[in-house]
Amino acid sequence: MLAADYRGPGRVRVSSKPDPVIQHPRDAIVRVTRSCICGSDLHLYHGLVPDTRVGMTFGHEFCGIVEEVGSEVQNLKPGDHVLVPFNIACGQCHFCKQGLFGNCHESNPQATAVGGIFGYSHTAGGYDGGQAEYVRVPYADVGPTLIPDWMDPDDAVLLTDVVPTGYQAAEMGGIQMGDTVVVFGAGPVGIMAARCAWLFGAGRVIVIDREEYRLDFARRYCPAEVYNFEEIEDMAVFIKKLTDHLGADVCIDAVGGDASGSAIRTLLGKKLKLEAGSSIPLHWAINSVKKGGIVSIVGVYGPTGNMIPIGNVLNKGLTVRANQASVKRLLPRLIEHVREGRINPKELITHRVPLEDVGDAYHMFSAKLDECIKPVLYPNR
Ligand code: NAD
Ligand code: ZN
Structure with a gap:
């Protein structure tokens, strides 16, 4: 064959x-x-x-x-x-x-x-x-x-x-009626997670990526508010401005250890250095969710994806859920x-x-x- x-x-x-x-x-x-x-x-x-x-x-x-x-x-x-x-x-x-x-x-x-x-x-x-x-x-x-x-x-x-993974991402987010959900990644998984967030009662769905054509797709298909992270100086500050300074109710990481290296390039541009397989979208998710909020991870992390701001998880009293679908x-x-x-x-x-x-x-x-x-x-x- x-x-x-x-x-x-x-x-x-x-x-x-x-x-x-x-x-x-x-x-x-x-x-x-x-x-x-x-x-x-x-x-x-x-x-x-x-x-x-x-x-x-x-x-x-x-x-x-x-x-x-x-x-x-x-x-x-x-x-x-x-x-x-x-x-x-x-x-x-x-x-x-x-x-x-x-x-x-x-x-x-x-x-x-x-x-x-x-x-x-x-x-x-x-x-x-x-x-x-x-x-x-x-x-x-x-x-x-x-x-x-x-x-x-x-x-x-x-x-x-793709569909069950996106769906499970939304399910693990424990979305309540009217919640603001931020999805990092507008790949097939993130797009599906954003689409499914509505099925769980989200009131507002925001998708973050750097690829304009994917953001355009997410805007129409999910439908979602979309933002290009290359135009955002500080993700947590940006999301707080969008959410009455509280932070998102739920953040979904649908990126994982970034196989295409795009997040790594961006951080290098801002004079930060992280290794391949780094955890930037997860940092953003943890730092952008409100205190007591939920972070749902479906992005896959390899062995190097462990630079996680665990102190913020503790201080904000977060719930973090993750699994293979x-x-x-x-x-x-x-x-x-x-x-x-x-x-x-x-x-x-x-x-x-x-x-x-x-x-x-x-x-x-x-x-x-x-x-x-x-x-x-x-x-x-
Ligand atoms: P993909 O590579 O097509 O999409 C990833 C998207 O993330 C890209 O559009 C990329 O531009 C964007 N991105 C990169 N860095 C980002 C950042 N810092 N913030 C926001 N967006 C960023 O991949 P996919 O098929 O959509 O899969 C996404 C992730 O989900 C992968 O890690 C994959 O391994 C994982 N996955 C997990 C499961 C599971 O069961 N948990 C199942 C399928 C896929
Ligand atoms: Zn797959």
Whole structure:
């Protein structure tokens, strides 16, 4: 089969690889029809995730058609159209039983924090991902979810990560009716978090980024008030001015350790020095939220993202919540939101790309070229 192939930092290309096979009776093989590139893939692409091995196939946001199932799989059969959550979850461990599918122990027993994730390095279990014609899906009775007949697969593929992550960001924010919510990052995740903030009763939604085309998109789609952080001297002072000098009720970090390096460049411009993988958006979130407020983190931080103003967390009495999205837990209500038209995921897709052009697609998404918001690969077209 053809599959994306990681060749080292900044290098992904398409290669011919052996077809995946059933390795366990609970596995399925899925023939991939759509596979996105995610901001999380950029951390891998830039070599920021430990134990990312050359030859790995990335891709944790995909949907497709079941090709084959193992002898113990009961809920799926060949020919089923499924969307596959990015978390690999056994469905039976202590954490899965609590709905913490992103923290499954069985799928990644070596790790103390994260569960298994498709195509996300050996730190997340070493599973190959879905930027390929075929993919092996472990615990196939647990994650894969039938795509309803009425649903466009372009919407379905975004339910594997971006929509649930944005939704969970808003949910973890504990938004109360009328709250002012500030979202840092106007990537697909931040845009979706801002959109979902309204569903939880926000009264005002503000989105911060530096890419004007993304801010324009957020202004229309979320809809949100938008600001370019390159034009802001002091973020906390700025947000306070917008909020009667109190600060925001909820701040959401949808950036994480900045894979594209944009935040690092900005801080260097202001004569501050932070290392790659630094925590600038998180500083801004902590310092811009009001006393007693909530900071919700969905941006992913690598090992160096630990320069956090923890003293301010204490002195302001903040609640900080963070996690990988538990996709499976959220799917029933998200499918309902899509059916009712309250969320229109596929509007985020700006580029539909053949698998063969995966290398160019990574470059475009990483460098924010051609007004790219969400690129989707179409293997088996
Ligand atoms: P993306 O790279 O497309 O978007 C990130 C955006 O943040 C960019 O538009 C960038 O210009 C902007 N940005 C950079 N520095 C900023 C700053 N200091 N303040 C405000 N904006 C800033 O990525 P994405 O696909 O939207 O993903 C966003 C983050 O969410 C990534 O860290 C990704 O790994 C993470 N993520 C987490 C989960 C989860 O389950 N927790 C799931 C998916 C993605
Ligand atoms: Zn993702």
